[in-house]
Amino acid sequence: MATKVRAKHKDGETLIKALVNHPMETGTRKEKDGAVVPAHWIQQMTFTIGGKKVVAAQLNTTVSKNPYISFKTAAGKPGDKVELSWSDNKGASESGSTTIK
Amino acid sequence: MQNSNPRRLFLKQAMSASVVTVAAAAGLLTPRMVLAQWNADAFNATTAADAAGKSLGGAGEKSDKVKIKTPGTAENGAVVPIEISTTLPSPTQFAIVAEKNSKPLCITYDVEDGASVSMVGIRIKMGKTGNVTGIVKSGGKLYMAQEQVKVTAGGCA
Numbered sequence: 713m714a715t716k717v718r719a720k721h722k723d724g725e726t727l728i729k730a731l732v733n734h735p736m737e738t739g740t741r742k743e744k745d746g747a748v749v750p751a752h753w754i755q756q757m758t759f760t761i762g763g764k765k766v767v768a769a770q771l772n773t774t775v776s777k778n779p780y781i782s783f784k785t786a787a788g789k790p791g792d793k794v795e796l797s798w799s800d801n802k803g804a805s806e807s808g809s810t811t812i813k
Numbered sequence: 814m815q816n817s818n819p820r821r822l823f824l825k826q827a828m829s830a831s832v833v834t835v836a837a838a839a840g841l842l843t844p845r846m847v848l849a850q851w852n853a854d855a856f857n858a859t860t861a862a863d864a865a866g867k868s869l870g871g872a873g874e875k876s877d878k879v880k881i882k883t884p885g886t887a888e889n890g891a892v893v894p895i896e897i898s899t900t901l902p903s904p905t906q907f908a909i910v911a912e913k914n915s916k917p918l919c920i921t922y923d924v925e926d927g928a929s930v931s932m933v934g935i936r937i938k939m940g941k942t943g944n945v946t947g948i949v950k951s952g953g954k955l956y957m958a959q960e961q962v963k964v965t966a967g968g969c970a
Binding site: 725727738740755756764765766767768769770771772773774775776777779780781782783784785786787 | 852921923928
């Protein structure tokens with residue numbers, strides 16, 4: 713799995729984009745043999761800028777596979793560190809970070 | 814691998830809802846921190862109204878200060894990009910609801926004080942054609958924008 717974060721400061725706002733490799737299984741999809749694939753999805757994503765929390769998102773199983781999430785905030789300036797950490801329903805977690813350009 | 818480690822498993826269980834509830838009852842957590850629990854009630858709701866009510870406390874009134882950007886027609890219901898933007902001052906929460914999904918609430922964003930978020934985006938799955946609503950909470954009030962997305966091939970939602 714991979715967690716990629718990009719952040720760019722423009723016109724007084726920071727645009728943050730993140731892409732996480734994750735299956736985001738709904739729990740209703742079936743394999744060809746009829747076996748139901750268990751639900752497996754990211755539940756929480758927390759974004760910090762310079763170590764301070766800015767946005768905490770909660771996700772449902774209906775977010776697309778390999779979630780691509782973005783937002784614009786007045787917080788942050790070029791050089792600040794942006795970090796995304798996420799956790800899924802199976803207790804797995806990961807984080808990724810970048811520096812605002 | 815993580816789950817096979819007894820210590821990790823213990824920590825995971827120690828973070829379970831009951832512990833948080835006890836901590837909240839003891840006044841150890843602020844309401845904001847309790848909110849950080851995944852809102853199963855809202856995410857498992859089966860109607861758009863219920864989903865909006867249980868996540869933000871209502872659906873809100875239509876406002877030209879909230880804009881929703883959708884593809885209009887989605888050839889692939891598995892990947893439908895949605896963007897909500899707003900000119901409202903200091904929004905505290907955003908939510909995206911796809912009314913025809915079996916679980917309509919797709920995502921919520923809690924915004925910290927001072928973060929002043931003006932746009933949020935996500936890609937969602939849609940089972941069939943239906944309205945997608947973006948709800949924004951600002952100054953304790955709810956505002957929304959809605960657009961229909963035509964789905965030509967469903968995305969198992």
